[in-house]
Amino acid sequence: MTSKSAAHIKMKNIPFNRVHLTGREIDAFKMALDAGQLSGGGDFTRKCHAWLRERTGATAALLTHSCTGALEMAALLAEIGPGDEVIMPSYTFVSTANAVVLRGAVPVFVDVRPDTINIDEKAIEAAITKRTKVILPVHYAGVSCAMDEILALAEAHQLIVIEDAAQGIGAAYRGKALGAIGHLGALSFHATKNIISGEGGALLVNDEKLDERAEIIREKGTDRSRFLRGEVDKYTWQDIGSSFLPSELIAAFLWSQLPETDAINAKRLRIWDRYHAAFAELEYAGRVKRPTIPQDCQHNAHIYYLLFDSLEAREGARRALGAAGISASAHYVPLHSAPAGRRFGRAHGRFDVTESVSDGLLRLPLYPDLSDEDQDRVIEVLTTFQKAS
Ligand SMILES: Cc1ncc(COP(=O)(O)O)c(C=O)c1O
Incomplete structure (x- = not known):
């Protein structure tokens, strides 16, 4: 690889989502x-x-x-x-x-x-x-x-x-x-x-x-x-x-x-499976938790997320990805703690899991047109960061 193409690849941004068109x-x-x-x-x-x-x-x-x-x-x-x-x-x-x-x-x-x-x-x-x-x-x-x-x-x-x-x-x-x-x-x-x-x-x-x-x-x-x-x-x-x-x-x-639908979901599932295989080692090392798919569920690879054990760990990973031009995204602010949730809703019981998921969950880029090359970069940046931290 020439230094010019290496620089080019380094600069390329990988968005969190990219709209997929069928051409029709x-x-x-x-x-x-x-x-x-x-x-x-x-x-x-x-x-x-x-x-x-x-x-x-x-x-x-x-x-x-x-x-x-x-x-x-x-x-x-x-x-x-x-x-x-x-x-x-x-x-x-x-x-x-x-x-x-x-x-x-x-x-x-x-x-x-x-x-x-x-x-x-x-x-x-x-x-x-x-x-x-x-x-x-x-x-x-x-x-x-x-x-x-x-x-x-x-x-x-x-x-x-x-x-x-x-x-x-x-x-x-x-x-x-x-x-x-x-x-x-x-x-x-x-x-x-x-x-x-x-x-x-x-x-x-x-x-x-x-x-x-x-x-x-x-x-x-x-x-x-x-x-x-x-x-x-x-x-x-x-x-x-x-x-x-x-x-x-x-x-x-x-x-x-x-x-x-099935063809589009199949493309997403392939990417989901690649992430899942790539992060197995990090999970075994106790650094992240990967999604669980119960046996009864045939999922559609809508999201690939990793769970970190704290907000700091999640944000650290997000920053490392961001520095490499890769967008990754947290998800919901729990409704029971949101201003309107407190005003209109009722919270029942404890929310230990909700709160830790809200702090620790990071969604990775996943769309049918994500290339293997780009996905490998996401995997490499995250794996390198997690091993070093
Ligand atoms: C769980 C859930 N319910 C409802 C909605 C609302 O969907 P829409 O944007 O089509 O109104 C969303 C949107 O992301 C969602 O994640």
Whole structure:
């Protein structure tokens, strides 16, 4: 290697995320433009709905403008109301809790498991009160929560289960698609996810009694979906609702990606496996902890993270990567300790795992187009730093 090319490689930045395009996006946009229907509910939307239904086994799948919107729809469908309580992990994104607070209800935060960083199913029962209406598990990094245990608890206490499967497209638990295991599920197609449409999401309905109401809530509380299918000759206000649907352009973009879910996830899984093999030695030496994938979980390689034993250790590693032009990222600030979490929520029990994960977790660059060469650099910088520190 000449000194010039060595300098060049040293300078090259490796971002944390890079948007992956299949190459079909522009053609899909053109087809949507030629069809002349840009508002939601056209052919591309229908294709995405059919694909999601078939793939997940949901009774209905409805595109939304975001996973945030899908969670808000789920809260409406579950009839969460003032005073109700919804049990969720503290280690999650704000949208999980906002959907509940917007209905006047109380998010009840519990700790996560140290292995999967998912809600600790053993912590749920003690948090149940006579006000509890819903359990809201979040499948962190596309690795499923312990859904059998959670469904059993829900059945015993007659609770609804809403899955936050924002990160879960293409992943499964015992062969069942994430988002289609509980009563309702929410997916994200945000630009940072495995399958993208810029902003975007979907609600999965797994109880056909809710299918029709879901359609109405998504269309501003009207029966416009029935009108589009020619089932009624005009549409009217039927129920509460809002504008949760994306434009047809977004659906067209999504359709250029969705059928390639397995191929895109396979590329990510290959990169995930390479990281996992490369960091085994550091884990055996007690310097980091690698992710755990329980046997029941078929994950989608949404995130590769390492757990350090302190904030200082994590930040040291992040700085070393940063100095080499590599972006790595922490994740959630626990909701029970956030200003709005303290104001609107209730913290149940201890949060030892949540707090140590929030301090110690570092997400590494992972996207389908990450080259082996770039990934090797990430591995080398981290390994060298960890061995020296
Ligand atoms: C667990 C979780 N839930 C919900 C969301 C919200 O997704 P969206 O950006 O599609 O609204 C995210 C976003 O990253 C998330 O990580």
